[in-house]
Amino acid sequence: MPASTVSFVSIVMPALNEERYIADAIASILPSTSAFDYELLVMDGGSTDGTGRIVREIAAQNPRVKLIRNPRRTQSAAMNIAAEICDPRTTVLLRADCHALYPRRFVENCVETLAATQSASVVVSMRAIGRTPVQSAIAAAQNSRVGNGGSRHRRASESGYVEHGHHAAFDRPMFRALGGYDESAPFNEDAEFDARLIQAGGRIYLDGRSTIDYYPRASFVSLAKQYYRHGWGRANTLAKHGMRPKLRQVLPVAVLLASLLGLAAWPFIGPIALLPPAAYLSICVAWSAVLAARAGQPALLLAGPAAITMHMSWAVGFLSRFLDLGSARQLRVRNEEA
Template identity: 50%
Template sequence: MRSEPSVSIIVPTLNEEKYIRQAIGSLIPVEGLDYELIVLDGGSTDRTASIVEELASSNASIRLERNPARYQSAAVNLGAKVAKPQSAIIVRADSHAEYPPGFVAGLVGELNQQKVASVVVPMRTRGKGFLQRGIAAAQNSRLGNGGAAHRTATSSRYVDHGHHAAFDRSAFLAVGGYDESFTHNEDAELDLRLRRSGARIWLCSELAISYFPRNSFGALARQYFNHGSGRAKTMLKHRRPPKLRQILPVGALGLNALSLASGIVVSPLFLLPGLAYVGACMTGGLFLAVSERDPAGCVAGPAAMIMHHSWAAGFIYRVLRSTASKAWPAPASIEAVR
């Protein structure tokens, strides 16, 4: 009789034809676990769905489902509901990543051994081309990640938040899963509710994954704008102040904007604080290039500046939008007045 629990691996995806085959291949357990792998596609317009169907034709444990809501939060919620009834554990996996050997089995073991509701893992960013390697260098360093636990952890421990990997299915459903109004930062918001319910979160440092970052500055800026907006939304929903490392980008944006405006209107001397910030980031990138022996590290300086300012802009946008909606509530409809 099989003693291992059944596992449902849930993979949200959208236009990931470059990465989906590799991601699925690295996720399939080889340890004899009872598993299913569900790809939730949000309406891909490339070959993502056809690649998954091809893989499913040779592996009955793989299946493709549609995610009409498109977002990751909705995909994982749907996957947790449509997973086979005997699945006690759900694994959330990204199609934009690569997983170490024994990843799923390791998560199952950690979840059972630690008796927790969730296991999270470190995320090491890895690039392929020159620009992507530079962006990866920024995201892997304190210059870009500010010391986030799931970016810097070297030992396993209980944490408040981390990169989501596995859940006790009943605990996940008991708190309502992800808040589907969140397009970003849904993981941190869920972790808050899990901890408030009395559940614990375990960071397993041995199961670090490789994540492939955006490969253009424009895509990076959009991603971090959304991250900042999502973090502000979590803060406003739960009325929790941001951590220092999360508020520093807002300070950097304010400092640089004031420095630039004052330098233009008042005196060029006021440009010095902004130039000092730019110099510090560029020096940090140069240090990464030398320490990692990769010239692409020089890109980490500009990448970090884009990450800082985009995150801050998204954060401020969400706060101002929330403030405006409270100050100017939507007018009642004619039908409601009647």
Template identity: 40%
Template sequence: MTGILVVIPCLNEEAALPGLLRQQLAEPGDHSIVVADGGSTDSSRAIVAAVARDHPRLTLIDNPARLQAAGVNRAVAELGGDARWLVRIDAHCDYPEGYVRKLIDTAERQHATSVVVPMVSRGETCFQRAAATAQNSRLGTGGSPHRHVGTGAWVDHGHHALMDMTLFRQVGGYRETMSHNEDAELDLRLAAAGGRLWLEPRLALGYLPRRSAAQLWRQYLGYGRGRAQTLLLHRRRPKLRQTLPLAVPAAALVALLTPVHWLFAAPLLGWALLCLAGGIAIGARAGGGCAMLSGVPAMIMHLAWGLGFLARIARRRML
């Protein structure tokens, strides 16, 4: 396979890099692999440099802007050359064997300009297993197509995997002012330029959730801000599954009036009970144990996402 640029944005991924690089370098073909490092303070850079000495196809570049969007854009600008396809690989995910080859085959079979893939969360610690169960369910994702392994379909967004390099450059690549939701924002521009995005369920990847409640909170706060930024930029309205979490911060605000009357706590209490009960039911079907606590991370995701979204909207209106 020629004419393919594989880009791996990286920041402190020493645990994942050895296995990921070994897997990607074992793929057939002579395509280039670029790790765009955003200033890692662990051994990530040393790991890549050591592997690159034995594999000329692997290159390490600096990403001073640190954001994934900037790292991919920089790799394309410096090393994209005349590549036909761009493959984005995130260091903290697990990929099926033959991933790059199968992406190309799918794009050619479907006549797609982009191939996106579903994400299936898995956990190692108890909290991660609970978060993974929430993220694999409607409770945590509202039924987003790329968070569930379903059937192949044309979609407006999915986890980024393969993109037509010419179209990527034509629309200007990722928007580097976005730390979150840069993929969905780019998908809107790709579609407006005539792109066709195919969701391929057979290439679902494995994703490891954040290890703590605080990390998950910060992540989803950013997700909410990023989604709001995308909708503002493109003058779009949120979908129903994106609107529902916005009621949670409103319920929390109303609950501040509980000293006036206990009924003001009812909306927030009802939401919490639904999440906890739903998490128990979903977790029981997923094998029980820590999975039955999935309502807790789901609550964190809902509230953080809603607050992030509303904060970004409020900021725009105050400008």
């Protein structure tokens, strides 16, 4: 995509009950350049808080900001609807999150990188931050290798071509040609899209200049739900495309299964059976204690429980989807044999 063809950018921000974050997110992402025109489409999935009012107030000051109803509610649907109804001049779609703060010239950098690298997609790294002690502990877990397993886009990374990252900019014609996000799979839509993009010969470029600040879930309950969905979605994507899981994706499942086997064996072989779960818990607790001591922040003692919540919820979600797919496959075989 030559830079000269980038004349209009549609920034798409899926939203659902984001009154605490959306004003700051919009303020941080709005471009200041005159090199291209833009619109910001807030795709509201049915908010019942003050999200709509806040967006309408911003739109009254900046008519490029538009509040649009997303009747299908999901983030995947938000992007797909926006790709169809956006300004016809749009050559670049840019996905934005309400739970994020964007660095200066974020949109401009993404557009320039998309053109300079002739890529179909530009992705970025993300750094979790917190407003409360619990959210800060969860952020510390997500920023660490203990929590993220070394995922490249979860840490500051050098620029280069990758297989996956935190979605930012898309070549709109390519996004539409691939059918956009798969709305039949409610989770992990970004990695699933990346798999199809690479299979189609497209390239994904990680722009190391454009790390965003991301606000994670602020409670352990919401964190557990989120990571259950992450695990479910990853299993679904791997099965759909016949992909092998990476080591960091296998480890949480292995720890969960080893812990369950240990608990089951305890009545028969005694306390030795509890060594696997005890070792895992000790590592997470010791890591969070060191983290809290180094930072001088006692609240970071909760980073260990946050990491455990992330790992175990992800593993349960992964196994749940894996077992569902196995059961469905067996049912199909029986029906074919009948």
